[in-house]
Amino acid sequence: MPDNDYIKRLLHSIALDSDQVAYRELFVLLHQPLRQFAYSILKSGEEAEELVSDLFLRIWQKRVELTEIESPLLYFYATAKNLAINRLTKQKRQAALEAKGWLVQLNHTSYDPEQLMMTEEMVNQIRRTIHDLPDRCKLIYKLVKEDGLKQKEAADLLQISVKTIEAQLAIALRRIARCMPMELRNSIRTRISLKK
Amino acid sequence: MNQEKMWVLLSKKLTREASEEELAELELLITENPEWQYAVQNLEGLWEKQPAYDPSVSEDAFLLHLNRLAEMNITLDEGAPRSKAPVVRLWRSRNWMWAAAAVILAVATYSVIGLQKNKGAASIAAVQEFNEVSTRMGSKTRIQLPDGTVVMLNSGSKLTYNKEYGLQQREVALTGEGYFDVIKMKDKPFVIHTTNINIRVLGTAFNVKAYPEDKHTETSLIRGSIEVTIKNRPDNKIILSPNEKLIVENNMVKTASVAAAKTIIPTVSINKLKYDQVDKTLPETQWVENRLVFRDETFEELATRMERWYDVKIVIEGEQLKQTRMNGSFDKETIDQALEALRLMIPVKIEQKDRKIIIHR
Numbered sequence: 293m294p295d296n297d298y299i300k301r302l303l304h305s306i307a308l309d310s311d312q313v314a315y316r317e318l319f320v321l322l323h324q325p326l327r328q329f330a331y332s333i334l335k336s337g338e339e340a341e342e343l344v345s346d347l348f349l350r351i352w353q354k355r356v357e358l359t360e361i362e363s364p365l366l367y368f369y370a371t372a373k374n375l376a377i378n379r380l381t382k383q384k385r386q387a388a389l390e391a392k393g394w395l396v397q398l399n400h401t402s403y404d405p406e407q408l409m410m411t412e413e414m415v416n417q418i419r420r421t422i423h424d425l426p427d428r429c430k431l432i433y434k435l436v437k438e439d440g441l442k443q444k445e446a447a448d449l450l451q452i453s454v455k456t457i458e459a460q461l462a463i464a465l466r467r468i469a470r471c472m473p474m475e476l477r478n479s480i481r482t483r484i485s486l487k488k
Numbered sequence: 489m490n491q492e493k494m495w496v497l498l499s500k501k502l503t504r505e506a507s508e509e510e511l512a513e514l515e516l517l518i519t520e521n522p523e524w525q526y527a528v529q530n531l532e533g534l535w536e537k538q539p540a541y542d543p544s545v546s547e548d549a550f551l552l553h554l555n556r557l558a559e560m561n562i563t564l565d566e567g568a569p570r571s572k573a574p575v576v577r578l579w580r581s582r583n584w585m586w587a588a589a590a591v592i593l594a595v596a597t598y599s600v601i602g603l604q605k606n607k608g609a610a611s612i613a614a615v616q617e618f619n620e621v622s623t624r625m626g627s628k629t630r631i632q633l634p635d636g637t638v639v640m641l642n643s644g645s646k647l648t649y650n651k652e653y654g655l656q657q658r659e660v661a662l663t664g665e666g667y668f669d670v671i672k673m674k675d676k677p678f679v680i681h682t683t684n685i686n687i688r689v690l691g692t693a694f695n696v697k698a699y700p701e702d703k704h705t706e707t708s709l710i711r712g713s714i715e716v717t718i719k720n721r722p723d724n725k726i727i728l729s730p731n732e733k734l735i736v737e738n739n740m741v742k743t744a745s746v747a748a749a750k751t752i753i754p755t756v757s758i759n760k761l762k763y764d765q766v767d768k769t770l771p772e773t774q775w776v777e778n779r780l781v782f783r784d785e786t787f788e789e790l791a792t793r794m795e796r797w798y799d800v801k802i803v804i805e806g807e808q809l810k811q812t813r814m815n816g817s818f819d820k821e822t823i824d825q826a827l828e829a830l831r832l833m834i835p836v837k838i839e840q841k842d843r844k845i846i847i848h849r
Binding site: 301309437 | 491496499502528531534538539541543545547553556560562564565674677690691712713725
């Protein structure tokens with residue numbers, strides 16, 4: 293998961309040395325999460341790809357200023373959001389401007405049921421549950437879980453309060469937790485305590 | 489009700505934003521709701537699972553990105569947009585910059601000489617390729633480098649810079665203490681070499697205290713961002729954020745042989761800068777304002793600073809006295825007034841012979 297300290301180090305090399313290797317590394321690190329984020333707003337793979345390229349062009353041109361950014365990850369997502377909204381405004385696709393109209397797709401992660409002490413059926417149930425989360429809830433869950441934003445950063449990005457972020461995450465976690473049936477929860481707990 | 493709280497706290501734990509208290513509260517809530525214990529464990533396991541992006545997809549996209557930039561006549565070597573027409577203009581503007589740099593350089597040389605005549609405190613020796621500005625004990629000076637960067641030099645310090653400074657590179661060497669306000673220049677980082685550390689910056693303000701005889705080398709960052717490397721660990725870069733102070737132990741280099749130095753890990757710490765609660769000033773940079781401010785320093789450390797400040801020699805007798813912690817500041821006090829103030833702070837006897845001062849119980 294990308295973290296701010298690592299991104300800061302890369303940005304620093306890019307600014308101080310015009311370091312092309314660091315620039316490439318940063319691109320590879322953030323390209324797919326940013327493209328997915330842009331896609332959720334633009335709903336076009338081609339445009340999302342172009343947006344990420346525009347964003348990284350801007351990074352190169354403004355590299356000297358970027359060393360002073362407190363939270364680079366938030367800067368990347370906020371810039372992606374602005375670029376996407378500018379595109380939509382130009383195309384007069386007003387309907388897509390609001391966050392609730394965004395199409396969020398979470399990545400398939402390979403869960404090892406054995407490792408997590410879950411059945412195949414439970415894993416599928418969890419996938420469905422995450423997929424069926426309300427749009428805004430899903431967006432927030434993705435931003436903090438997969439994209440590595442802090443709750444405050446996600447709040448700033450979406451221009452909502454941290455309280456709302458907390459509430460939405462609580463909903464997501466509770467729904468996922470419910471995929472694990474009560475009896476099973478108890479029986480496995482007994483198994484764990486027996487192991488000890 | 490408290491279940492809602494449990495999920496909120498769990499989310500904070502997962503995004504690593506929970507405080508110690510919140511983590512303890514979460515533990516408590518989980519023991520109160522044992523039916524969720526297993527689910528919480530699994531959620532934590534689930535959270536660790538991150539999407540595995542295929543890097544080759546992004547590497548291909550990067551090549552497409554470069555192609556796209558090439559079509560827009562942008563190359564990474566130049567950084568700035570480049571098209572066929574403005575090449576001449578670009579060259580011309582560069583010529584203009586050279587001329588401007590030369591003018592500034594001349595002005596700077598003049599001001600440096602003027603300073604030597606007026607103050608007499610700073611001495612300048614131009615040794616073939618280098619300009620050297622040094623301050624005696626008890627005096628301070630202000631230097632403006634050819635690019636406009638301002639350096640305040642504290643007592644008993646020396647700043648050396650190449651005569652070519654500002655043209656191809658911006659590198660200086662410092663022994664002692666300096667406050668730097670560095671002009672931002674794209675593609676031309678400002679580099680400071682001290683005995684134990686190197687510092688690289690773009691445009692920023694910070695204080696470096698690097699007296700070789702001191703126990704520590706201290707770097708305090710006021711704004712911007714700087715990159716520090718410790719001389720025997722060139723691969724490790726330390727990046728400071730504003731209001732952070734990096735402290736590197738000095739004796740690691742002295743005590744260890746060159747071969748052994750590589751295996752020794754120097755003591756390094758990063759602390760937050762503490763502004764004075766009353767007047768919002770920073771003790772680390774108060775010397776620039778002609779104030780000697782000490783916050784929780786040992787008497788021994790304070791004595792070393794007073795030696796430089798007043799150009800005196802101070803001997804403290806007794807280990808316990810040397811380690812006594814001191815707080816305070818000297819503003820316009822003479823050495824006699826400062827010693828009187830010390831006597832009021834702690835019960836000591838002070839003997840003074842010319843510029844040598846002996847302090848004991």
